[in-house]
Amino acid sequence: METRHAVTARTSPESARDIPEATVARLPIYLRALTTLSEQGTSTCSSEELAAAAGVNSAKLRKDLSYLGSYGTRGVGYDTDYLRYQIAREIGVTQDWPVVIVGIGNLGQALANYSGFRSRGFRVVALLDADPARHEEVVAGIDVRPFDHLEQIVRDHAVAIGVIATPALAAQDVADRMVACGITSILNFAPTVLNVPDQVDVRKVDLSIELQILAYHEQRKAASA
Amino acid sequence: METRHAVTARTSPESARDIPEATVARLPIYLRALTTLSEQGTSTCSSEELAAAAGVNSAKLRKDLSYLGSYGTRGVGYDTDYLRYQIAREIGVTQDWPVVIVGIGNLGQALANYSGFRSRGFRVVALLDADPARHEEVVAGIDVRPFDHLEQIVRDHAVAIGVIATPALAAQDVADRMVACGITSILNFAPTVLNVPDQVDVRKVDLSIELQILAYHEQRKAASA
DNA sequence: CTCGGTTTGTTCTCGCGTTCACAAACTCCT
DNA sequence: AGGAGTTTGTGAACGCGAGAACAAACCGAG
The missing domain is CATH 1.10.10.10 (Winged helix-like DNA-binding domain superfamily/Winged helix DNA-binding domain)
Incomplete structure:
Protein backbone atom coordinates (compact mmCIF):
# COMPACT_ATOMS: atom_id res chain seq x y z
CA MET A 1 0.00 0.00 0.00
CA GLU A 2 2.52 2.52 -1.08
CA THR A 3 -0.05 4.86 -2.55
CA ARG A 4 -0.04 8.23 -0.92
CA HIS A 5 -3.57 9.40 -1.28
CA ALA A 6 -3.89 10.45 2.29
CA VAL A 7 -1.90 13.60 1.79
CA THR A 8 -4.15 15.33 -0.65
CA ALA A 9 -6.89 16.73 1.49
CA ARG A 10 -9.87 16.12 -0.68
CA THR A 11 -12.54 18.22 0.94
CA SER A 12 -15.89 16.68 0.36
CA PRO A 13 -19.22 18.45 0.41
CA GLU A 14 -21.08 16.35 2.92
CA SER A 15 -21.67 12.83 4.14
CA ALA A 16 -18.33 12.06 2.66
CA ARG A 17 -17.27 9.52 5.19
CA ASP A 18 -13.73 9.02 4.08
CA ILE A 19 -13.11 5.35 3.76
CA PRO A 20 -9.66 4.17 4.88
CA GLY A 92 -18.18 3.88 -8.61
CA VAL A 93 -18.50 0.93 -10.96
CA THR A 94 -22.23 1.25 -11.46
CA GLN A 95 -21.30 3.73 -14.15
CA ASP A 96 -19.01 2.96 -17.07
CA TRP A 97 -15.45 4.24 -17.05
CA PRO A 98 -13.77 4.85 -20.39
CA VAL A 99 -10.15 3.71 -20.40
CA VAL A 100 -7.24 4.28 -22.75
CA ILE A 101 -4.44 1.74 -23.07
CA VAL A 102 -1.06 2.92 -24.33
CA GLY A 103 1.53 0.43 -25.51
CA ILE A 104 0.24 -2.59 -27.41
CA GLY A 105 2.98 -5.11 -26.76
CA ASN A 106 2.25 -8.51 -25.28
CA LEU A 107 0.97 -7.04 -22.07
CA GLY A 108 -1.10 -4.36 -23.75
CA GLN A 109 -2.78 -6.99 -25.89
CA ALA A 110 -3.47 -9.13 -22.88
CA LEU A 111 -5.07 -6.15 -21.17
CA ALA A 112 -7.12 -5.26 -24.25
CA ASN A 113 -8.44 -8.81 -24.40
CA TYR A 114 -9.11 -9.09 -20.70
CA SER A 115 -12.83 -9.56 -20.38
CA GLY A 116 -12.76 -8.72 -16.69
CA PHE A 117 -12.58 -5.04 -17.53
CA ARG A 118 -15.78 -4.74 -19.46
CA SER A 119 -17.75 -6.85 -17.04
CA ARG A 120 -16.66 -4.65 -14.18
CA GLY A 121 -17.51 -1.20 -15.37
CA PHE A 122 -14.58 -0.37 -17.61
CA ARG A 123 -14.62 0.16 -21.34
CA VAL A 124 -11.50 0.31 -23.45
CA VAL A 125 -12.17 3.19 -25.83
CA ALA A 126 -8.79 3.27 -27.53
CA LEU A 127 -5.51 1.43 -27.98
CA LEU A 128 -2.52 3.62 -28.72
CA ASP A 129 1.01 2.83 -29.79
CA ALA A 130 3.90 4.94 -30.94
CA ASP A 131 5.06 2.37 -33.48
CA PRO A 132 3.53 3.16 -36.92
CA ALA A 133 3.91 -0.50 -37.92
CA ARG A 134 1.21 -1.38 -35.42
CA HIS A 135 -1.35 1.11 -36.63
CA GLU A 136 -2.68 -1.40 -39.11
CA GLU A 137 -3.54 -3.90 -36.42
CA VAL A 138 -6.84 -4.60 -34.75
CA VAL A 139 -6.65 -5.96 -31.22
CA ALA A 140 -9.70 -7.20 -29.37
CA GLY A 141 -11.85 -5.59 -32.03
CA ILE A 142 -10.30 -2.17 -31.51
CA ASP A 143 -8.09 -0.33 -34.00
CA VAL A 144 -4.61 0.47 -32.80
CA ARG A 145 -4.10 4.19 -33.32
CA PRO A 146 -1.16 6.60 -33.16
CA PHE A 147 -0.21 7.93 -29.76
CA ASP A 148 -0.79 11.45 -31.05
CA HIS A 149 -4.52 10.82 -31.06
CA LEU A 150 -4.49 10.75 -27.27
CA GLU A 151 -5.69 14.28 -26.72
CA GLN A 152 -8.61 14.01 -29.09
CA ILE A 153 -9.68 10.67 -27.68
CA VAL A 154 -9.51 11.88 -24.11
CA ARG A 155 -11.62 14.86 -25.05
CA ASP A 156 -14.16 12.95 -27.12
CA HIS A 157 -14.75 10.21 -24.59
CA ALA A 158 -14.09 12.13 -21.38
CA VAL A 159 -11.43 9.65 -20.40
CA ALA A 160 -10.17 9.97 -16.84
CA ILE A 161 -8.21 6.72 -16.52
CA GLY A 162 -5.15 5.74 -18.54
CA VAL A 163 -3.21 2.49 -18.59
CA ILE A 164 0.50 2.47 -19.39
CA ALA A 165 1.85 -0.78 -20.82
CA THR A 166 4.88 0.60 -22.60
CA PRO A 167 8.58 -0.12 -22.03
CA ALA A 168 10.05 1.62 -18.99
CA LEU A 169 11.82 4.28 -21.02
CA ALA A 170 8.65 5.58 -22.62
CA ALA A 171 6.49 5.50 -19.52
CA GLN A 172 7.32 8.91 -18.07
CA ASP A 173 6.70 10.62 -21.41
CA VAL A 174 3.39 8.87 -21.79
CA ALA A 175 2.42 9.83 -18.27
CA ASP A 176 3.31 13.46 -18.91
CA ARG A 177 1.18 13.53 -22.03
CA MET A 178 -1.69 11.85 -20.24
CA VAL A 179 -1.59 14.40 -17.45
CA ALA A 180 -1.42 17.22 -19.98
CA CYS A 181 -4.56 15.85 -21.65
CA GLY A 182 -6.43 15.84 -18.37
CA ILE A 183 -6.18 12.22 -17.29
CA THR A 184 -6.18 12.05 -13.49
CA SER A 185 -5.74 8.34 -12.77
CA ILE A 186 -2.99 6.14 -14.15
CA LEU A 187 -2.44 2.42 -13.89
CA ASN A 188 1.23 1.81 -14.61
CA PHE A 189 2.62 -1.55 -15.71
CA ALA A 190 6.00 -0.18 -16.76
CA PRO A 191 8.77 -0.96 -14.29
CA THR A 192 9.61 2.60 -13.44
CA VAL A 193 8.69 5.27 -10.92
CA LEU A 194 6.35 7.85 -12.39
CA ASN A 195 6.53 11.50 -11.51
CA VAL A 196 3.13 13.16 -11.60
CA PRO A 197 1.33 16.08 -9.94
CA ASP A 198 -0.26 15.47 -6.55
CA GLN A 199 -3.82 15.46 -7.80
CA VAL A 200 -3.10 12.55 -10.14
CA ASP A 201 -3.44 9.06 -8.70
CA VAL A 202 -0.99 6.43 -9.82
CA ARG A 203 -1.16 2.74 -9.08
CA LYS A 204 1.69 0.50 -10.03
CA VAL A 205 1.64 -3.16 -11.02
CA ASP A 206 5.08 -4.64 -11.26
CA LEU A 207 5.42 -8.29 -12.16
CA SER A 208 9.05 -8.79 -11.30
CA ILE A 209 8.72 -7.03 -7.96
CA GLU A 210 6.05 -9.50 -6.92
CA LEU A 211 8.32 -12.37 -7.87
CA GLN A 212 11.19 -10.87 -5.94
CA ILE A 213 9.07 -10.62 -2.83
CA LEU A 214 8.23 -14.29 -3.21
CA ALA A 215 11.90 -15.07 -3.74
CA TYR A 216 12.80 -13.38 -0.46
CA HIS A 217 10.38 -15.52 1.51
CA GLU A 218 11.41 -18.59 -0.41
CA GLN A 219 15.00 -17.97 0.52
CA ARG A 220 14.03 -17.63 4.16
CA LYS A 221 12.19 -20.92 4.04
CA ALA A 222 15.17 -22.65 2.47
CA ALA A 223 17.54 -21.16 5.04
CA SER A 224 15.50 -22.26 8.03
CA ALA A 225 14.98 -25.77 6.71
CA MET B 1 27.46 -0.17 18.50
CA GLU B 2 24.73 -0.17 21.08
CA THR B 3 23.83 -2.23 24.11
CA ARG B 4 26.45 -4.82 24.88
CA HIS B 5 24.34 -7.93 24.88
CA ALA B 6 25.88 -11.06 26.25
CA VAL B 7 23.10 -13.34 25.18
CA THR B 8 21.99 -12.73 21.63
CA ALA B 9 25.13 -13.73 19.82
CA ARG B 10 23.28 -16.89 18.91
CA THR B 11 21.56 -15.88 15.70
CA SER B 12 22.74 -17.30 12.42
CA PRO B 13 25.72 -15.64 10.82
CA GLU B 14 23.97 -13.58 8.18
CA SER B 15 20.59 -12.02 7.54
CA ALA B 16 18.84 -13.54 10.52
CA ARG B 17 17.14 -10.29 11.48
CA ASP B 18 13.58 -10.48 10.29
CA ILE B 19 12.83 -7.64 7.94
CA PRO B 20 9.39 -6.00 8.16
CA GLY B 92 17.78 -13.76 -2.90
CA VAL B 93 18.11 -12.78 -6.55
CA THR B 94 21.83 -13.36 -6.78
CA GLN B 95 20.88 -16.93 -7.45
CA ASP B 96 18.59 -18.04 -10.27
CA TRP B 97 15.02 -19.05 -9.47
CA PRO B 98 13.35 -21.53 -11.81
CA VAL B 99 9.72 -20.60 -12.50
CA VAL B 100 6.80 -22.45 -14.06
CA ILE B 101 4.00 -20.58 -15.80
CA VAL B 102 0.62 -22.27 -16.11
CA GLY B 103 -1.97 -20.93 -18.53
CA ILE B 104 -0.69 -19.64 -21.86
CA GLY B 105 -3.42 -17.21 -22.81
CA ASN B 106 -2.71 -13.61 -23.62
CA LEU B 107 -1.41 -12.90 -20.18
CA GLY B 108 0.66 -16.05 -19.96
CA GLN B 109 2.32 -15.21 -23.24
CA ALA B 110 3.02 -11.71 -22.08
CA LEU B 111 4.64 -13.09 -18.96
CA ALA B 112 6.68 -15.63 -20.91
CA ASN B 113 7.98 -12.88 -23.13
CA TYR B 114 8.68 -10.45 -20.31
CA SER B 115 12.41 -9.90 -20.34
CA GLY B 116 12.35 -8.39 -16.87
CA PHE B 117 12.17 -11.85 -15.37
CA ARG B 118 15.39 -13.25 -16.66
CA SER B 119 17.34 -10.08 -16.01
CA ARG B 120 16.24 -10.15 -12.40
CA GLY B 121 17.10 -13.64 -11.35
CA PHE B 122 14.16 -15.65 -12.65
CA ARG B 123 14.20 -18.30 -15.35
CA VAL B 124 11.07 -19.67 -16.96
CA VAL B 125 11.72 -23.41 -17.18
CA ALA B 126 8.33 -24.46 -18.50
CA LEU B 127 5.06 -23.25 -19.95
CA LEU B 128 2.06 -25.44 -19.24
CA ASP B 129 -1.47 -25.41 -20.56
CA ALA B 130 -4.38 -27.80 -20.22
CA ASP B 131 -5.56 -27.23 -23.78
CA PRO B 132 -4.04 -29.91 -26.11
CA ALA B 133 -4.43 -27.56 -29.06
CA ARG B 134 -1.72 -25.38 -27.59
CA HIS B 135 0.85 -28.10 -27.09
CA GLU B 136 2.16 -27.54 -30.59
CA GLU B 137 3.02 -23.96 -29.89
CA VAL B 138 6.33 -22.40 -28.97
CA VAL B 139 6.16 -19.22 -26.94
CA ALA B 140 9.21 -17.13 -26.18
CA GLY B 141 11.36 -19.99 -27.37
CA ILE B 142 9.82 -22.44 -24.95
CA ASP B 143 7.60 -25.40 -25.83
CA VAL B 144 4.12 -25.34 -24.39
CA ARG B 145 3.61 -28.64 -22.58
CA PRO B 146 0.66 -30.47 -21.03
CA PHE B 147 -0.27 -29.52 -17.52
CA ASP B 148 0.30 -33.13 -16.47
CA HIS B 149 4.03 -32.63 -16.84
CA LEU B 150 4.02 -30.33 -13.85
CA GLU B 151 5.23 -32.85 -11.31
CA GLN B 152 8.13 -34.06 -13.40
CA ILE B 153 9.22 -30.53 -14.25
CA VAL B 154 9.07 -29.37 -10.65
CA ARG B 155 11.18 -32.35 -9.64
CA ASP B 156 13.70 -32.04 -12.45
CA HIS B 157 14.30 -28.33 -12.04
CA ALA B 158 13.67 -27.99 -8.31
CA VAL B 159 11.01 -25.40 -8.98
CA ALA B 160 9.76 -23.53 -5.92
CA ILE B 161 7.80 -20.73 -7.58
CA GLY B 162 4.73 -21.12 -9.78
CA VAL B 163 2.80 -18.53 -11.76
CA ILE B 164 -0.92 -18.98 -12.41
CA ALA B 165 -2.27 -17.20 -15.48
CA THR B 166 -5.31 -19.35 -16.08
CA PRO B 167 -9.01 -18.44 -16.03
CA ALA B 168 -10.46 -18.04 -12.56
CA LEU B 169 -12.25 -21.37 -12.60
CA ALA B 170 -9.08 -23.38 -13.15
CA ALA B 171 -6.91 -21.47 -10.69
CA GLN B 172 -7.73 -23.38 -7.51
CA ASP B 173 -7.13 -26.73 -9.18
CA VAL B 174 -3.82 -25.55 -10.54
CA ALA B 175 -2.83 -24.24 -7.13
CA ASP B 176 -3.73 -27.54 -5.49
CA ARG B 177 -1.62 -29.46 -7.97
CA MET B 178 1.26 -27.05 -7.52
CA VAL B 179 1.16 -27.44 -3.76
CA ALA B 180 1.00 -31.21 -4.13
CA CYS B 181 4.11 -31.10 -6.30
CA GLY B 182 6.02 -29.15 -3.67
CA ILE B 183 5.76 -25.60 -4.94
CA THR B 184 5.79 -23.22 -1.98
CA SER B 185 5.35 -19.79 -3.61
CA ILE B 186 2.60 -18.84 -6.01
CA LEU B 187 2.04 -15.68 -8.02
CA ASN B 188 -1.63 -15.63 -8.95
CA PHE B 189 -3.02 -13.56 -11.80
CA ALA B 190 -6.40 -15.26 -11.84
CA PRO B 191 -9.17 -13.17 -10.31
CA THR B 192 -9.98 -15.55 -7.49
CA VAL B 193 -9.05 -16.21 -3.89
CA LEU B 194 -6.73 -19.17 -3.56
CA ASN B 195 -6.91 -21.59 -0.69
CA VAL B 196 -3.51 -22.99 0.20
CA PRO B 197 -1.72 -24.36 3.27
CA ASP B 198 -0.11 -21.88 5.62
CA GLN B 199 3.44 -22.61 4.60
CA VAL B 200 2.72 -21.65 1.00
CA ASP B 201 3.07 -17.98 0.07
CA VAL B 202 0.61 -16.51 -2.38
CA ARG B 203 0.78 -13.10 -3.95
CA LYS B 204 -2.09 -11.85 -6.04
CA VAL B 205 -2.02 -9.47 -8.98
CA ASP B 206 -5.47 -8.40 -10.03
CA LEU B 207 -5.82 -5.99 -12.89
CA SER B 208 -9.44 -5.08 -12.48
CA ILE B 209 -9.10 -4.53 -8.74
CA GLU B 210 -6.43 -1.92 -9.37
CA LEU B 211 -8.72 -0.17 -11.84
CA GLN B 212 -11.57 -0.25 -9.38
CA ILE B 213 -9.45 1.40 -6.72
CA LEU B 214 -8.62 4.14 -9.20
CA ALA B 215 -12.29 4.46 -10.08
CA TYR B 216 -13.18 5.02 -6.44
CA HIS B 217 -10.77 7.93 -6.13
CA GLU B 218 -11.80 9.26 -9.50
CA GLN B 219 -15.39 9.30 -8.36
CA ARG B 220 -14.42 11.18 -5.22
CA LYS B 221 -12.56 13.76 -7.27
CA ALA B 222 -15.55 14.23 -9.55
CA ALA B 223 -17.89 14.56 -6.59
CA SER B 224 -15.82 17.23 -4.85
CA ALA B 225 -15.27 19.25 -8.01
C1' DC C 1 45.23 17.75 14.66
C1' DT C 2 41.09 20.25 14.83
C1' DC C 3 37.03 22.19 13.05
C1' DG C 4 33.11 22.80 10.02
C1' DG C 5 30.13 20.54 6.83
C1' DT C 6 27.73 16.46 5.42
C1' DT C 7 25.17 12.18 5.74
C1' DT C 8 24.02 8.00 8.01
C1' DG C 9 21.75 5.18 11.59
C1' DT C 10 18.56 5.28 15.29
C1' DT C 11 15.29 6.87 18.68
C1' DC C 12 10.87 8.67 19.55
C1' DT C 13 6.31 9.86 18.67
C1' DC C 14 2.11 9.60 16.31
C1' DG C 15 -1.47 7.76 13.47
C1' DC C 16 -3.45 3.92 11.03
C1' DG C 17 -5.02 -0.68 10.64
C1' DT C 18 -6.13 -5.11 12.75
C1' DT C 19 -8.29 -7.82 16.01
C1' DC C 20 -10.93 -8.89 20.15
C1' DA C 21 -14.93 -8.79 22.59
C1' DC C 22 -19.49 -7.51 23.50
C1' DA C 23 -23.87 -4.95 23.50
C1' DA C 24 -27.63 -4.23 20.33
C1' DA C 25 -30.84 -6.06 17.22
C1' DC C 26 -33.13 -9.50 14.72
C1' DT C 27 -35.53 -14.33 13.96
C1' DC C 28 -37.74 -18.31 15.28
C1' DC C 29 -39.88 -21.43 18.31
C1' DT C 30 -42.81 -22.48 22.06
C1' DA D 1 -45.30 -12.68 24.35
C1' DG D 2 -40.96 -14.19 25.86
C1' DG D 3 -36.72 -16.49 25.67
C1' DA D 4 -33.01 -18.83 23.18
C1' DG D 5 -29.96 -18.52 19.53
C1' DT D 6 -27.65 -15.70 15.81
C1' DT D 7 -25.29 -12.15 13.72
C1' DT D 8 -24.21 -7.32 13.07
C1' DG D 9 -21.93 -3.03 14.26
C1' DT D 10 -18.58 -0.81 17.17
C1' DG D 11 -15.69 0.59 21.23
C1' DA D 12 -11.18 -0.42 22.91
C1' DA D 13 -6.60 -2.45 23.02
C1' DC D 14 -2.65 -3.39 20.50
C1' DG D 15 0.98 -3.70 17.15
C1' DC D 16 3.19 -1.93 13.07
C1' DG D 17 4.76 1.49 9.99
C1' DA D 18 5.77 6.50 8.73
C1' DG D 19 8.08 10.49 9.52
C1' DA D 20 10.66 13.99 12.28
C1' DA D 21 14.60 14.91 14.69
C1' DC D 22 19.09 14.22 16.32
C1' DA D 23 23.52 12.17 17.80
C1' DA D 24 27.33 9.60 15.84
C1' DA D 25 30.59 9.12 12.28
C1' DC D 26 33.04 10.42 8.30
C1' DC D 27 35.58 13.73 4.94
C1' DG D 28 38.40 17.53 3.72
C1' DA D 29 40.56 21.95 4.48
C1' DG D 30 43.61 24.68 6.92
Missing part, protein backbone atom coordinates in the same frame (compact mmCIF):
# COMPACT_ATOMS: atom_id res chain seq x y z
CA GLU A 21 -7.35 3.33 2.02
CA ALA A 22 -6.90 -0.24 3.25
CA THR A 23 -10.65 -0.72 3.16
CA VAL A 24 -10.98 0.74 -0.33
CA ALA A 25 -8.42 -1.78 -1.55
CA ARG A 26 -10.54 -4.62 -0.22
CA LEU A 27 -13.94 -3.50 -1.47
CA PRO A 28 -13.35 -4.88 -4.98
CA ILE A 29 -12.51 -8.23 -3.41
CA TYR A 30 -15.79 -8.26 -1.55
CA LEU A 31 -17.56 -7.25 -4.72
CA ARG A 32 -16.14 -10.20 -6.56
CA ALA A 33 -16.91 -12.59 -3.73
CA LEU A 34 -20.50 -11.36 -3.63
CA THR A 35 -20.85 -11.83 -7.36
CA THR A 36 -19.63 -15.39 -7.03
CA LEU A 37 -22.01 -16.10 -4.18
CA SER A 38 -24.88 -14.57 -6.08
CA GLU A 39 -24.16 -16.69 -9.14
CA GLN A 40 -24.21 -19.74 -6.91
CA GLY A 41 -27.71 -18.83 -5.86
CA THR A 42 -26.91 -17.51 -2.39
CA SER A 43 -29.37 -14.73 -1.66
CA THR A 44 -28.21 -14.08 1.90
CA CYS A 45 -24.83 -14.46 3.49
CA SER A 46 -23.27 -13.90 6.90
CA SER A 47 -20.06 -12.00 7.47
CA GLU A 48 -18.38 -15.34 8.17
CA GLU A 49 -19.36 -16.74 4.79
CA LEU A 50 -18.45 -13.64 2.87
CA ALA A 51 -15.18 -13.28 4.74
CA ALA A 52 -14.29 -16.86 3.92
CA ALA A 53 -15.08 -16.29 0.25
CA ALA A 54 -12.96 -13.15 0.23
CA GLY A 55 -10.13 -14.66 2.22
CA VAL A 56 -10.19 -12.20 5.10
CA ASN A 57 -11.05 -12.06 8.79
CA SER A 58 -14.76 -11.66 9.47
CA ALA A 59 -14.23 -8.86 11.99
CA LYS A 60 -12.25 -6.94 9.43
CA LEU A 61 -14.95 -7.48 6.87
CA ARG A 62 -17.65 -6.15 9.18
CA LYS A 63 -15.59 -3.11 10.08
CA ASP A 64 -14.91 -2.44 6.42
CA LEU A 65 -18.59 -2.65 5.57
CA SER A 66 -19.46 -0.43 8.50
CA TYR A 67 -17.69 2.46 6.77
CA LEU A 68 -20.25 2.24 3.98
CA GLY A 69 -23.26 2.16 6.26
CA SER A 70 -25.46 -0.42 7.93
CA TYR A 71 -26.50 -2.69 5.13
CA GLY A 72 -26.79 -5.90 7.13
CA THR A 73 -29.47 -7.32 9.39
CA ARG A 74 -28.42 -8.55 12.82
CA GLY A 75 -29.20 -12.16 13.39
CA VAL A 76 -29.56 -12.68 9.64
CA GLY A 77 -26.65 -11.39 7.61
CA TYR A 78 -26.41 -9.48 4.35
CA ASP A 79 -28.64 -9.59 1.30
CA THR A 80 -26.17 -10.63 -1.35
CA ASP A 81 -27.45 -8.59 -4.27
CA TYR A 82 -28.27 -5.53 -2.19
CA LEU A 83 -24.84 -5.41 -0.62
CA ARG A 84 -23.23 -6.01 -3.96
CA TYR A 85 -25.02 -3.03 -5.42
CA GLN A 86 -24.09 -0.81 -2.48
CA ILE A 87 -20.41 -1.67 -2.77
CA ALA A 88 -20.45 -1.21 -6.53
CA ARG A 89 -22.04 2.19 -6.06
CA GLU A 90 -19.52 3.20 -3.44
CA ILE A 91 -16.60 2.19 -5.64
CA GLU B 21 7.03 -6.95 5.34
CA ALA B 22 6.63 -3.33 4.27
CA THR B 23 10.37 -3.05 3.89
CA VAL B 24 10.66 -6.29 1.95
CA ALA B 25 8.10 -4.97 -0.52
CA ARG B 26 10.25 -1.89 -1.13
CA LEU B 27 13.63 -3.57 -1.49
CA PRO B 28 13.01 -4.52 -5.14
CA ILE B 29 12.20 -0.88 -5.85
CA TYR B 30 15.48 0.22 -4.36
CA LEU B 31 17.23 -2.48 -6.32
CA ARG B 32 15.81 -1.18 -9.57
CA ALA B 33 16.61 2.42 -8.69
CA LEU B 34 20.20 1.46 -7.88
CA THR B 35 20.52 -0.36 -11.19
CA THR B 36 19.32 2.71 -13.01
CA LEU B 37 21.72 4.95 -11.12
CA SER B 38 24.58 2.57 -11.75
CA GLU B 39 23.84 2.50 -15.48
CA GLN B 40 23.93 6.27 -15.46
CA GLY B 41 27.44 6.12 -14.08
CA THR B 42 26.65 7.11 -10.52
CA SER B 43 29.11 5.27 -8.29
CA THR B 44 27.98 6.84 -5.00
CA CYS B 45 24.61 8.13 -3.94
CA SER B 46 23.07 9.69 -0.87
CA SER B 47 19.87 8.51 0.72
CA GLU B 48 18.22 11.65 -0.67
CA GLU B 49 19.15 10.78 -4.23
CA LEU B 50 18.22 7.15 -3.96
CA ALA B 51 14.96 7.99 -2.23
CA ALA B 52 14.07 10.40 -5.02
CA ALA B 53 14.84 7.77 -7.64
CA ALA B 54 12.71 5.24 -5.81
CA GLY B 55 9.89 7.66 -5.08
CA VAL B 56 9.99 7.36 -1.30
CA ASN B 57 10.86 9.42 1.74
CA SER B 58 14.58 9.48 2.54
CA ALA B 59 14.04 8.73 6.22
CA LYS B 60 12.02 5.69 5.29
CA LEU B 61 14.72 4.58 2.91
CA ARG B 62 17.42 4.84 5.54
CA LYS B 63 15.33 2.97 8.04
CA ASP B 64 14.64 0.24 5.50
CA LEU B 65 18.32 -0.13 4.70
CA SER B 66 19.20 -0.20 8.38
CA TYR B 67 17.41 -3.54 8.67
CA LEU B 68 19.92 -5.04 6.27
CA GLY B 69 22.95 -3.67 8.06
CA SER B 70 25.20 -0.64 7.90
CA TYR B 71 26.22 -0.48 4.30
CA GLY B 72 26.56 3.29 4.02
CA THR B 73 29.24 5.75 5.05
CA ARG B 74 28.25 8.77 7.09
CA GLY B 75 29.09 12.02 5.44
CA VAL B 76 29.41 10.24 2.09
CA GLY B 77 26.47 8.05 1.20
CA TYR B 78 26.18 4.58 -0.32
CA ASP B 79 28.39 2.87 -2.85
CA THR B 80 25.89 2.16 -5.61
CA ASP B 81 27.12 -1.23 -6.75
CA TYR B 82 27.95 -2.48 -3.30
CA LEU B 83 24.52 -1.61 -1.94
CA ARG B 84 22.89 -3.08 -4.99
CA TYR B 85 24.65 -6.36 -4.41
CA GLN B 86 23.75 -6.42 -0.74
CA ILE B 87 20.07 -5.86 -1.47
CA ALA B 88 20.09 -8.46 -4.24
CA ARG B 89 21.66 -10.94 -1.86
CA GLU B 90 19.14 -10.18 0.86
CA ILE B 91 16.22 -10.63 -1.51
